[in-house]
Amino acid sequence: MTRITTDTVEQVADLSKLILSDEELAGFQEQLDKIIGYFEVLNSLDTTGVEPLAHPLDLRNVFRQDTVEDSASRKDALANAPDKTDEAYKVPVVIESS
């Protein structure tokens, strides 16, 4: 049975872009270990030859004409941004100048 260690939780938190305090880490480790341990109930089932099902409907590709339509205005798109200029989102520096 897979044991979920604090190392695993730290890795998963990092992939999830979450920062956990030591207390949170301990709490989540215990809970995730219990929950993922429960997930192993699926291992008692033989699924050899069963096709995975990602979606309940028979999905088909949906095509449409590539026509120009109105989309959200710049003002609307920026309205909820926590930090912005008149025309763009503001973000921290991503590439440092040399």
Added chain:
Amino acid sequence: MPDLIELSAGDLHRKLVAGDVTARQIVEHFLDRIEQIDGRIGAFNTVTAEAALDKAADIDARLDKGETVGPLAGVPIALKDNLCTRGVPTTCSSKILEHFVPPYDATVVERLDLADAVLLGKTNLDEFAMGSTTESSAFAPSANPWDLSRVPGGSSGGSAAAVAADLAPLALGSDTGGSIRQPASFCGVTGLKPTYGRVSRYGLIAYASSLDQIGTFSRDPRDAALLLEVIAGHDPRDSTSAREPVPDYATELEKEVAGMKIGLPREYLAEGIALDVEAAVRAAADAYQGLGAEVVDISLPHTEYAVATYYIIGTAEASSNLARFDGIHYGRRADGKMNVDELYSRSRSEGLGDEVKRRIMLGTFALSAGYYDAYYLKALKVRRLIKKDFDDALAGVDCILAPVAPTVAYKQGEMIDDPLSLYLADIYTSATNLAGLPAIAFNAGTGEGGLPIGVQLMGRPFEESGLLRLAHAFRQATDHHLARPNLTED
């Protein structure tokens, strides 16, 4: 004038069109009721009183001029706060979206407006629709109108409580693993989860995209039919919405139930179900036999795997959907100077609650290298087997009668530290979403503490009509719906 609060949505609309009442009178009545009662329930995150009165004035003006109005004209409705409403805050009961005001309406919101329904406000939910008590709301828990010390269920707990407390005759919710049916059961109202694809999800803030479906809360199945007819149908903006015709549900609902065949799944009436809930399901089966339907035992052999399958797939999809909350485009951003990676992580860590973090991490784990095959891929295979169980069963019966939740509503705080136990209580509802089937939950009696017990009927894809018909026939033949929560002040 009769008490408007007690009228069905259909009757309110008819009285309006007949000139017995104005839209303004109806809306003021419900706004007063919210003002008096909702301090104790906490069903609403936002009440849109001014916009509601404006809409009512518009409807009254058009009626005065002899113009036609929509099929829900004058009927107040509450919306779960994960449905986007242009110019009205849409928070998902999360700190990260606390000040988010969408620049567009969800398709269902557009359709309700065209039908001249009147939006009363936005209702509380478990944060991002993840939970079954409404206690994971970042703002405050909602209370169950039948017993204020109990939870209303969740995640659409605010919508269910609003209808149960007569704060609105109609509400919309979303159901990913039972989030309409379980609160409907806990609050003694009618909750309909349509077939996956029956209702456009455009503008529903996604939790798990292959499982989410918008559905209805109402006092009775007739009002559910009225509301479903307005919101159902294909939408080019949701490519998973179905191109199936929308029947006249209100007419379909009146048809005979004699001769219909109902399956009772033995795995749903096994270990783990409370005695009062089991008794209610069996009594409902007896009632259907009395109405001339045939009830037969059936088997859904993979039932015990449904919860694990649902939580692996649901959290995997959630971990991907919630990656969009990064503190850049909208939502809460962490303060201070930091690099972009820290900005993402700190904004998310400050803005998201524990249950959401738990599910994002579970899903990230199930999708991560080394675990993908053992968890995510395995769950997709079991999903196929679960769907096949339903396909096989529904080849022999018209629908399946089952419990909704193993017990009546919990005490507040009772389950808060035990996520796995809460997850396991989704045993009777989550398989329906994995298979994409329609289901309707409705009150079928009271149990422990005089609290309501719901049962559900699940059907074949796009056969909501049969479910509505059977739920309606049950209500005509029984008097469980006469029991009401008592909200008069002591």
